[in-house]
Amino acid sequence: xxxxxxxxxxxxxxxxxxxxxxxxxxxxxxxxxxxxxxxxxxxxxxxxxxxxxxxxxxxxxxxxxxxxxxxxxxxxxxxxxxxxxxxxxxxxxxxxxxxxxxxxxxxxxxxxxxxxx
Amino acid sequence: xxxxxxxxxxxxxxxxxxxxxxxxxxxxxxxxxxxxxxxxxxxxxxxxxxxxxxxxxxxxxxxxxxxxxxxxxxxxxxxxxxxxxxxxxxxxxxxxxxxxxxxxxxxxxxxx
Numbered sequence: 001x002x003x004x005x006x007x008x009x010x011x012x013x014x015x016x017x018x019x020x021x022x023x024x025x026x027x028x029x030x031x032x033x034x035x036x037x038x039x040x041x042x043x044x045x046x047x048x049x050x051x052x053x054x055x056x057x058x059x060x061x062x063x064x065x066x067x068x069x070x071x072x073x074x075x076x077x078x079x080x081x082x083x084x085x086x087x088x089x090x091x092x093x094x095x096x097x098x099x100x101x102x103x104x105x106x107x108x109x110x111x112x113x114x115x116x117x
Numbered sequence: 118x119x120x121x122x123x124x125x126x127x128x129x130x131x132x133x134x135x136x137x138x139x140x141x142x143x144x145x146x147x148x149x150x151x152x153x154x155x156x157x158x159x160x161x162x163x164x165x166x167x168x169x170x171x172x173x174x175x176x177x178x179x180x181x182x183x184x185x186x187x188x189x190x191x192x193x194x195x196x197x198x199x200x201x202x203x204x205x206x207x208x209x210x211x212x213x214x215x216x217x218x219x220x221x222x223x224x225x226x227x228x229x
Contacts, residue, residue: 041221
């Protein structure tokens with residue numbers, strides 16, 4: 001079936017550096033999401049993106065975070081600069097639509113484990 | 118803020134015995150409920166979605182929703198060892214379908 005691909009699976013970076021996490025969503029999907037899961041904790045919503053814009057973001061989506069999807073390519077999450085507390089697994093998700101009867105469940109990628117040293 | 122809690126934290130069942138997982142939520146306007154599962158170091162696989170009170174079956178997975186009691190459950194019929202995984206309840210609200218609130222998961226182990 002359709003899959004959301006995330007690249008890389010693991011990224012190690014020094015505190016203060018910039019990192020970009022890449023997500024290749026399902027080809028006909030229109031809504032894109034990032035979630036963050038710190039080891040041993042619940043998965044938490046960061047941001048969702050539609051039609052080139054951030055639709056909603058949580059308080060976890062700090063000023064150092066940004067998202068974009070230039071020209072229908074990868075959907076990216078950029079963190080600049082990184083901090084120790086950014087260490088987590090970041091999951092990308094996509095869906096065709098966001099509401100309506102039987103609206104489709106977002107499909108999730110396998111996550112990128114980010115380690116900030 | 119929506120609070121989603123799952124119980125038990127871990128559950129061990131024998132192959133073929135029914136497995137039942139629970140999820141409670143705090144916001145009564147919630148109307149989208151999903152059950153996902155996550156195998157170790159893998160992505161999330163959606164199992165069943167339910168939007169109104171009652172029951173929804175997808176293969177061996179059945180979700181029961183009782184919004185008055187703020188409760189949704191998942192029942193796994195004839196579980197196999199390959200069903201061993203972490204099961205996540207995800208809830209979204211009428212005000213914003215896009216935001217999923219996750220529980221902390223139930224780790225299911227199915228013994229042969």
